[in-house]
Amino acid sequence: MSSRDKILAAVRASQPQLTELPQVNIPQSFDDLALRFTTVATAIGGKVYEINAIEEIKEIISGQFGEAPRIISSFSELGDIAEIDIQTSDPHALENVDLAILKAELGVAENAALWVPEENTMQRVLPFITQHLALVVSKNSLVPAMHQAYEIIGDRDYGYSAFIAGPSKTADIEQSLVLGAHGPRSMTVFILN
Amino acid sequence: MRVGLFIPCYVDQFYPNAAIATLQLLEKFGVDVVFPKKQTCCGQPMANSGFSHLSSECDELFVENFSEFDYIVCPSGSCVLHIKDHLHSAKSPDKAKAIRKKVFELVEFLTDILEIKELKAKFPFKVGIHQSCHGQRGLKLSQMSELVAPKFSKPETLLKMVDGLELINLTRVDECCGFGGTFCVAEEAVSSKMGKDRVADHIQNGAEYITGADLSCLMHMEGILKRQKSNVKVIHIAEILNADPNP
Amino acid sequence: MIKETSNKSKGKSPSGDSGADHATLSDIFNQDEPRVNWHDETLWFVRTKRDKAVNTIPEWELLRETASQIKHNVLSNLSAYLEQFEEKAIANGVQVHWAADAKEHNEIVHSILKKHSINRMVKSKSMLTEECHLNDYLSKNGVEVIDTDLGERIVQLADEPPSHIVLPCIHKKKEEIGDLFHIHLGTAAGEADPQVLTEAARQDLRSAFLTRRAALTGVNFAVAETGEIVVCTNEGNADMGVHLADVHIASMGIEKIIPERKHLGFFLRLLTRSATGQPITTYSSHFKKPRPGQEMHIILVDNGRSRQLGREDFRNSLKCIRCGACMNTCPVYRRSGGHSYHYAISGPIGAILAPNLDMKKYADLPFASTLCGSCSNVCPVKIDIHDQLYKWRQVLVKEGHVSPVKAAGMKGMAWMFSFPALFNIAGKSGRWFMKYFPFMVSNKLNPWYKEREMPAPPKESFREWYARREKNNRK
Structure with a gap:
């Protein structure tokens, strides 16, 4: 008998009588989502800007990420400051990226998490290996809580996707919060009106 | 009855x-x-x-x-x-x-x-309430600090009826005193440390008496207080509620 | 560059197989009282952050109850969910393995690495691999493992196991970490600034991420409906490892299954608020298919879980989502340290999981509690932890895992209490207490007396007073 069959047989023999899945609707208040999102995002170490056009990003970030930073973006509007196409499939080639500016599909007001599906990452490693990350989310893509986010995500197919909330961080040394553990040292969110 | x-x-x-x-x-x-x-x-x-x-x-x-x-x-x-x-x-x-x-x-x-609404007792001291775990988390004598739920405290309700009594606030409102039955001897080091910390919270917040609805916890804390030669005393809540209204 | 990575045996560690029980290890931990205070305050700080976070969610208790019910459904239908998960994962291009125990799990990991001629691997946080002692096994087989979670990296460099499932090096002071980094990462002697130390680890581990071809991760949730797994980190180390590696191995206990993707909404809301008081981890990564050219493996591990599932009183322990809230709130854990539990998972949850694996070895753990109940109240999936501790005590005694001395004393006490007349005589003479309540003897051998005075015996007992009053009333 394979381990698979052994485990399944043991589980089948041990599991209790079937209980139903709960059907629960969690009530959510729909107050000012952008305000709530901004408050939480700031509290977890992010920066938030409201913009009316992608081009405004150039001025906001100018000078913030060092001289002649390597920037990669999926926004063609940023073609003059960023690579808008990744030439190689080797993720190691992204080792020296300073800033990635990518699109998030959803923003969750309760925890400032942004849903970045695989196609928006350009390469899976990019939102992690970059020294700094900026995500753009449209204002009408903000939802109150995780339940609404998963309602929208639904049964969409993807190979990989992630919720990203704030910069990479750790508090493993005596509970002292340090931003920039292994991933981005900073997170900038642009809420697009 | x-x-x-x-x-x-x-x-x-x-x-x-x-x-x-x-x-x-x-x-x-x-x-x-x-x-x-x-x-x-x-x-x-x-x-x-x-x-x-x-x-x-x-x-x-x-x-x-x-x-x-x-x-x-x-x-x-x-x-x-x-x-x-x-x-x-x-x-x-x-x-x-x-x-x-x-x-x-x-x-x-x-x-x-009995739904007591008033009682005649006087106890003109600063008092800290020790929320014993079994009374609190088991019998729900007061709300538990872990839950997102409305606050209440039955011992506090009664103590507020006592003339002259001043309740002090604790830094940790419902931490265990470490008695735990045979735990107090089987795990002597942790038990004593928990007792010392619980007593210290009351003392730092100005208690003259530590009261509660469970004497096992009070006995534990009394043992610590006496060893430390502290002036702070323990007293069962019944003794406060039954205190002479005209001392 | 990567220096010595310390894959040595963990036998010397404070929680190694020294055979010492929780009380003995706690006693040692308590010899340095200022350090106990610091440990207690640090973890209490995490508990208060948790309180602050959960109190912003009015529906918190409803979330807990719902998550608990979802997990109950999982346990009641686990075999079907596992098959569904396997089917979907295979359809996603993932290779699925089944491991009956720790040994088989370790062998599977090794065989995958061998197939690719890989002898160096990065690993993000996985308590399961701690449970299986994977690092030791791979090290003995010539494979170097680098733990990439900062806390885990620190305890790895110190040659110790984690002392907490979420905060692996919470028992270490920054100066001690500074010393370790000075030796292993070349930071300046005496440097203890968390910012500087974290940056040093970042640089060091970045080169590891860039050079390792295999990455192992744990699994927080596995969705039966879609075959995807979700991994939660704050540091981004799981993603850095996986996306730069040719081979991704994900190890999971079979209880990590949840039925549907939408249920993640409940668990992700509960997990990190309970764990650290954050609204969510920085990264909640959903891995469904390998990236083109990459291999993805999922190992489903039983290692005693199906047996625990069959224990009616204890199966709810399998609902655990490994948030660590029960440790942060536990007044005993905070004052005894994680290593005193001498098991991969410490604290109250570890104390109800460990005896399932080895009753004899872990018979002390369910007794390492005052049964205060705070653990059950913070548990995001409402595991009745303190009730299970009580129930384990009954099982362990019946199975003969409690010392005969204690058993004899308890029998005497039970016998005594069942005879009221004897109780009265004994009580009057004041002797029975001395005999049957071991903490009531004032001598230096009595553990009670070490730091506590005895209650002063009153002139008369209550029953004597009551009898006297009755007599007076009759007059």
Whole structure:
């Protein structure tokens, strides 16, 4: 008998009588989502800007990420400051990226998490290996809580996707919060009106 | 209303004043109180040590002693919780079941059954409440700090009726004192440390007395206070509620 | 560059197989009282952050109850969910393995690495691999493992196991970490600034991420409906490892299954608020298919879980989502340290999981509690932890895993309490207490007396007073 069959047989023999899945609707208040999102995002170490056009990003970030930073973006509007196409499939080639500016599909007001599906990452490693990350989310893509986010995500197919909330961080040394553990040292969110 | 007074073994032996205050307090409110003399122990020390299978004789005895009463009242949340959760009788299962429903810790009996709205007592001291875990988390004598739920405290409600009494606030409102039955000797180091920390919280916040609804915790903290030669005293809540209104 | 990575045996560690029980290890931990205070305060700080976070969610208790019910459904239908998960994962291009125990799990990991001729691997946080002692096994087989979670990296460099499932090096002071980094990462002697130390680890581990071809991750949730797994980190180390590696191995206990993707909404809301008081981890990564050219493996591990599932009183322990809230709130854990539990998972949850694996070895753990109940109240999936501790005590005694001395004393006490007349005589003489309540003897051998005074015996007991009053009333 394979381990698979052994485990399944043991589980089948041990599991209790079937209980139903709960059907629960969690009530959510729909107050000012952008305000709530901004408050939480700031509290977890992010920066938030409201913009009316992608081009405004150039001025906001100018000078913030060092001289002649390597920037990669999926926004063609940023073609003059960023690579808008990744030439190689080797993720190691992204080792020296300073800033990635990518699109998030959803923003969750309760925890400032942004849903970045695989196609928006350009390469899976990019939102992690970059020294700094900026995500753009449209204002009408903000939802109150995780339940609404998963309602929208639904049964969409993807190979990989992630919720990203704030910069990479750790508090493993005596509970002292340090931003920039292994991933981005900073997170900038642009809420697009 | 006939009430059977259930006095835990160690209270009988070491803290008779708390038992006397409980009896007198109930009598003040017109309750007919009887102390069944054949009572011994609820069996909790055995059960919490993993020996619940040995406590059946204790259980039978408890049923014999207490099934005749309308209510059973006890000045110890921990013992009450044990009876509520674990009293079983092979001889008279129905009586045991009835007892599990009619056994009350003193504070909840005063607030929920007698519905006391005022009392005549004076205790002009700064008092810290020790929320004993079994009374609080088991019997729900007060809201638990872990939950997202409205705050309440039955001991506090009663103590606020006492003339001159000033309640102090604790930094950690409901941390365990570390007694834990045989834990206090089996895990001496952690138990003592928990006791010292609990006492320190009361002292730092200005308590002159530490009170509560469970003498096992108070006994533990008293042991620490005495060793530290502290002036802070422990006192069972019944003794405060039964204090002389004109001292 | 990567220096010595310390894959040595963990036998010397404070929680190694020294055979010492929780009380003994706690006693040692308590010899340095200021350090106990610091440990207690640090973890209490995490508990208060948790309180603050959960109190912003009015529906918190409803979330807990719902999550608990979802997990109950999982346990009641686990075999079907596992098959569904396997089917979907295979359809996603993932290779699925089944491991009956720790040994088989370790062998599977090794065989995958061998197939690719890989002898160096990065690993993000996985308590399961701690449970299986994977690092030791791979090390003995010539494979170097680098733990990439900062806390885990620190305890790895110190040659110790984690002392907490979420905060692996919470028992270490920054100066001690500074010393370790000075030796292993070349930071300046005496440097203890968390910012500087974290940056040093970042640089060091970045080169590891860039050079390792295999990455192992744990799994927080596995969705039966879609075959995807979700991994939660704050540091981004799981993603850095996986996206730069040719081979991704994900190890999971079979209880990590949840039925549907939408249920993640409940668990992700609960997990991090309970764990650290954050609204969510920085990264909640959903891995469904390998990236083109990459291999993805999922190992489903039983290692005693199906047996625990069959224990009616204890199966709810399998609902655990490994948030660590029960440790942060536990007044005993905070004052005894994680290593005192001498098991991969410490604290209250570890104390109800460990005896399932080895009753004899872990018989002390369910007794390492005052049964205060705070653990059950913070548990995001409402595991009745303190009730299970009580129930384990009954099982362990019946199975003969409690010392005969204690058993004899308890029998004497039970016998005594069942005879009221004897109790009265004994009580009057004051002797029975001395005999049967071991903490009531004032001598230096009595553990009670070490830091606590005895209650002063009153002139008369209550029952004597009561008898006197009755007599007077009759007159």
